[in-house]
Amino acid sequence: MNDQISSNEINAAGHLQIGGVDTLHLAHKYGTPLLVYDVARIRNQMQRFRDVFNQEAVQYEVSYASKAFSSVAIYQVMKQEHAHIDVVSGGELATAIKAKFPLAKVSFHGNNKSRDELAMALDHEVGTIVVDNFHEIELLKELLANRTQTVDVQLRITPGIAAHTNSYIATGQVDSKFGFDVESGQADKALQQLLAISQVHVTGLHAHIGSQIFDVQGFEGVARKLVEIAADWHQKYDFTAEVLNVGGGFGIKYSSEDHPINPEDFVRAIVQVVKKSIHEQNLVMPAIWIEPGRSIVGPAGYTLYTIGSRKDIPGLLSYVSVDGGMGDNIRPALYNAKYESVLARDPQAPTVETVKIAGKYCESGDILSEQQDLPATQPGDILVMLDTGAYDYAMASNYNRNPRPAVVFVENGHDQLVIKRETYDDLTKLDLDYQLND
Numbered sequence: 001m002n003d004q005i006s007s008n009e010i011n012a013a014g015h016l017q018i019g020g021v022d023t024l025h026l027a028h029k030y031g032t033p034l035l036v037y038d039v040a041r042i043r044n045q046m047q048r049f050r051d052v053f054n055q056e057a058v059q060y061e062v063s064y065a066s067k068a069f070s071s072v073a074i075y076q077v078m079k080q081e082h083a084h085i086d087v088v089s090g091g092e093l094a095t096a097i098k099a100k101f102p103l104a105k106v107s108f109h110g111n112n113k114s115r116d117e118l119a120m121a122l123d124h125e126v127g128t129i130v131v132d133n134f135h136e137i138e139l140l141k142e143l144l145a146n147r148t149q150t151v152d153v154q155l156r157i158t159p160g161i162a163a164h165t166n167s168y169i170a171t172g173q174v175d176s177k178f179g180f181d182v183e184s185g186q187a188d189k190a191l192q193q194l195l196a197i198s199q200v201h202v203t204g205l206h207a208h209i210g211s212q213i214f215d216v217q218g219f220e221g222v223a224r225k226l227v228e229i230a231a232d233w234h235q236k237y238d239f240t241a242e243v244l245n246v247g248g249g250f251g252i253k254y255s256s257e258d259h260p261i262n263p264e265d266f267v268r269a270i271v272q273v274v275k276k277s278i279h280e281q282n283l284v285m286p287a288i289w290i291e292p293g294r295s296i297v298g299p300a301g302y303t304l305y306t307i308g309s310r311k312d313i314p315g316l317l318s319y320v321s322v323d324g325g326m327g328d329n330i331r332p333a334l335y336n337a338k339y340e341s342v343l344a345r346d347p348q349a350p351t352v353e354t355v356k357i358a359g360k361y362c363e364s365g366d367i368l369s370e371q372q373d374l375p376a377t378q379p380g381d382i383l384v385m386l387d388t389g390a391y392d393y394a395m396a397s398n399y400n401r402n403p404r405p406a407v408v409f410v411e412n413g414h415d416q417l418v419i420k421r422e423t424y425d426d427l428t429k430l431d432l433d434y435q436l437n438d
C-alpha cells in the first residue's frame, strides 16, 4: 500500500475517500480533472504550527503564503482560523477582499509591486507591506504624500543563505532578485530611508530562503542573521524590531524520496535560535512570524484524473495518459517534481506494472510521473494524484486552450464546489474579432 494513504482514507467499499467522501462519487459528481481539498487537514496543520508557538510562549503570527493556493474559499477558511495571510499581487489581494478577509491581517509581498498595487494596498489598509527594493520606497513615499494614513512595513533582506533546494525556488542566496542586500549596506540605507518617512512604521525584518526545504540549518541561519541585523540596527539607529519574519519554505513529503522533518520541528528550532540570540544580544523579544504555504495546503490536496489512452512500446515502456497534465500541474515539467498516485477504486491494489503517467498536452515533457507503480487499469478508471494542494492550481494555465479544473472542498463528509470548472465560453470570452480590412 502507498505509505501516504492511511487506513481511514479507505471506505467500506475499499475506495479512496477524502474527508469522508468517496473519490469515485466526487469524480462522478464534478467530473475530472478535479482538485479536492481535505479542509480538516488544512485546519490541523495550522493548529500544529500554533501549538508549537504556544508551547514556546512567544508572540507569533502564522501567515499563510497564499501564492500556494489562492481562492475565496481558502481565505474564508483562514479567516475562520484567525490566521494571517500574505499576498503577492493585486489579484490575490482582490480575492482576499472578495472573501471579506480582515485586511489588517494581510502582508503584501513582491519584488516589483506596481504603483497601482501599492495604491490598492493603501486604499484597503492592508496590515503590512513587505518592502523589497528602493523603487518601492520611492513609490510608497509618493503615494503617502497625498494621504494622511500611516502604514506598517517589514523590510525584506537577502540573508545570503543558499537553501538546499531546486535553484528555481531558492530565494535567500546573495544573487537572489528578492530583498535588500545586507553586506553592501543597501539594507541599512533602506532602513534609513524608511525611518525618514513619518507615515511609515517599520515593524521589523523579513527574510525567506526558499521553498521545499528539508533541513533546519538554513532556518536557524536566517533566524540568527535577523537577530544580528536587529542588534546592529538597534545600536546604530535606535531601531527596535517588533517582528522577525523568517518566511516559509517548510518541505513536505511528495514521494518516498523525500525525507523532510516535521514542519513544527522547523518552527521549534527557529524559535529556540531567536530566543537564544535575542538573549545574547540583550534585546527585547520580538514576535516571530512564519509564512508557510506548501506545508499548509500541499498534503491536503488530491487531483482526480480519468485514465484514457495507453501506449505500450514493447520491451521499453508504457504510457498511461490522463485527462489533465501540465496545465493543472506544471511542477513535474518545471522542477522535475515527483508525485505519487493511487487508483481511486482500490488504492491498496497490488502493483502489476510501472508506467509513465502522461498528460494530454502537446508537449513530450508533459509527463506527470516518470515512474508510477500501478495495478491493472482500464480507460475510465480514476487516478488520484496525492499532495497536489500547493502550487498546482495556483500555477495552472490554459495551455492548448484546455479549461482549468474545478476545485472542491471536503469536510466532515460534505463536499462543496469552491471554484467552478472553466468552460469553453470562459476561455474565449476575452477574445475579440479581428476587423479584417479586405
Ligand SMILES: Cc1ncc(COP(=O)(O)O)c(C=O)c1O
Pocket: 065, 068, 109, 171, 208, 210, 211, 212, 247, 248, 249, 250, 291, 292, 293, 294, 295, 390
Ligand atoms: C516570501 C515568501 N514567503 C513564503 C513563501 C512560502 O513558501 P512555502 O510555500 O514553501 O512554504 C514563499 C515562497 O517560496 C515566499 O516567497
Ligand SMILES: N[C@@H](CCCC[NH3+])C(=O)O
Pocket: 067, 169, 171, 211, 212, 331, 335, 390, 391
Ligand atoms: N512554485 C514553486 C514554489 C515557489 C515559491 C514562491 N516563492 C513550487 O511549486 O515549488
